[in-house]
Amino acid sequence: MDHLEPVPDGSPAGDPSGAARPEQPELADLLRRSARGDEEAFAAVYDAVASRAYGLALSVVRDPAQAEEVVQEALFEVWRTASRFDARRGTPLGWILTILHRRAVDRVRASEAATRRDRTYHERNQTVSHDATAEAAHASMEAHRVRRALDTLTPVQRQAVELAYLRGYTHTEVAQLLELPVGTAKTRIRDGMIRLRDTLGVGGGR
Structure with a gap:
C-alpha cells in the first residue's frame, strides 16, 4: 500500500x-x-x-x-x-x-x-488521580500487604478506598455508587488512605 x-x-x-x-x-x-x-x-x-x-x-x-x-x-x-x-x-x-x-x-x-x-x-x-499515599501503596507494596492493610479499615472506609483505588472510580463516581455526598466520600477515602499509610509504614511523600 x-x-x-x-x-x-x-x-x-x-x-x-x-x-x-x-x-x-x-x-x-x-x-x-x-x-x-x-x-x-x-x-x-x-x-x-x-x-x-x-x-x-x-x-x-x-x-x-x-x-x-x-x-x-x-x-x-x-x-x-x-x-x-x-x-x-x-x-x-x-x-x-x-x-x-x-x-x-x-x-x-x-x-x-x-x-x-x-x-x-x-x-x-484515563489515569485516575492518586495522592502520594495511593501511589506509594501501589508502587512500593506488594498486593497481599495492601490487602492485609485494607482489613484494618472500617467497612465504610474500605468500601470507599477499594472503589477509588482498586477499581479506578473517581471520587464523584464513588459518591454516586455509595449514595453519599461527594464531600463525605472524599473524607472516607482520605481517612482510609491515612490509615493504610500508617499500617503499611509508608511515608507521606517520596
Whole structure:
C-alpha cells in the first residue's frame, strides 16, 4: 500500500467494461484540453476514469465514503495539474491513477496518525488521580500487604478506598455508587488512605 510507483492501467475487480472508455490518445488529448481550462474535456476525463478510480481508492482505504472523498480530491488535483501530464513518462490513465493512489495512501496514513493521537490522548487522560499515599501503596507494596492493610479499615472506609483505588472510580463516581455526598466520600477515602499509610509504614511523600 505504501508503494507509490505508477499504478497499472489494468481494470480492478468490478470495473465496468472499457468499451465506452476513451482510448489512451483520446484521453491524453482530453487532459491537454483540460489544462487549457476546457471544462467539457475534463468532464469527459472524469466520466472515463471515475469508476476505475473509485475501485482503486476503495481497495486502499477500505471505506466507501472515504473512497468517494479520495476520488473527488484526486480528480480535482488532476484538473488543477493537467498541464503537468507528460506522455513521454507514461499513459494518461496511469498518471491519473498514480495521483489517486497517492491520495488514498495519504488518507490512510492520516487516519492511522489520528487514531494513534486519539489513543495516546485517551491513555494519558484515563489515569485516575492518586495522592502520594495511593501511589506509594501501589508502587512500593506488594498486593497481599495492601490487602492485609485494607482489613484494618472500617467497612465504610474500605468500601470507599477499594472503589477509588482498586477499581479506578473517581471520587464523584464513588459518591454516586455509595449514595453519599461527594464531600463525605472524599473524607472516607482520605481517612482510609491515612490509615493504610500508617499500617503499611509508608511515608507521606517520596
